[in-house]
Amino acid sequence: MDKSEKTALILSGLILVIFFSGIIYAAVVEDIDVPTCITDMDPFERDTLFQTGPDTYELQMVARMWAFQPSTVRLPVGSTVDLYVTSQDIIHGFKIEEHNVNLMAIPGAINYLRVSFNKPGEFLFACHEFCGAAHHTMAGRIIIEEGLDEPETEEDV
Amino acid sequence: MGKSESNQELDDFKPKGAIAFFIILIVMFAIMWFALYFELLSRG
Numbered sequence: 001m002d003k004s005e006k007t008a009l010i011l012s013g014l015i016l017v018i019f020f021s022g023i024i025y026a027a028v029v030e031d032i033d034v035p036t037c038i039t040d041m042d043p044f045e046r047d048t049l050f051q052t053g054p055d056t057y058e059l060q061m062v063a064r065m066w067a068f069q070p071s072t073v074r075l076p077v078g079s080t081v082d083l084y085v086t087s088q089d090i091i092h093g094f095k096i097e098e099h100n101v102n103l104m105a106i107p108g109a110i111n112y113l114r115v116s117f118n119k120p121g122e123f124l125f126a127c128h129e130f131c132g133a134a135h136h137t138m139a140g141r142i143i144i145e146e147g148l149d150e151p152e153t154e155e156d157v
Numbered sequence: 158m159g160k161s162e163s164n165q166e167l168d169d170f171k172p173k174g175a176i177a178f179f180i181i182l183i184v185m186f187a188i189m190w191f192a193l194y195f196e197l198l199s200r201g
Contacts, residue, residue, distance in 0.1 A: 008179055015183060015186075019190060030201070032197060100197060
């Protein structure tokens with residue numbers, strides 16, 4: 001084998017090892033996960049938010065044409081949320097800005113992801129899968145506040 | 158040109174263009190990959 005070919009192969013292999021190690025680090029050390037499809041739970045029809053631990057919450061989010069239920073969620077800083085998303089009608093998307101959340105909302109199925117909110121602020125979430133005439137209005141907010149005692153949700157009428 | 162001269166040229170040949178292209182390819186790919194990777198890490 002030519003010396004240049006050998007160098008190119010070694011370099012390519014090294015780059016692959018570095019990339020793969022990066023993915024392992026993100027998954028194991030930083031606990032960054034990919035969305036999971038929940039198969040052992042019936043799809044819910046109503047949204048729910050409740051506390052499951054000192055700083056942990058479970059949020060069941062329902063997507064429909066063309067709104068999310070709940071449309072506004074208020075949580076204290078440092079909250080970790082187990083997020084479950086489903087759809088009442090057609091396929092929608094669910095994405096929270098500045099966070100690693102990018103889920104599909106699929107009728108008859110539930111998608112799950114755990115997300116932490118460690119800084120205060122207002123974070124938009126929106127449908128990112130074209131779902132019809134008013135797709136562009138399908139959005140909501142997650143408001144992270146200091147010193148909030150009880151989490152709250154609001155609905156669009 | 159003699160046969161031995163021609164073989165000598167082949168032995169000395171170094172694919173400089175291909176090496177440069179390969180290095181640029183790897184570096185550009187690594188920059189793009191790590192830009193997205195650190196964005197992922199910063200979002201927690």
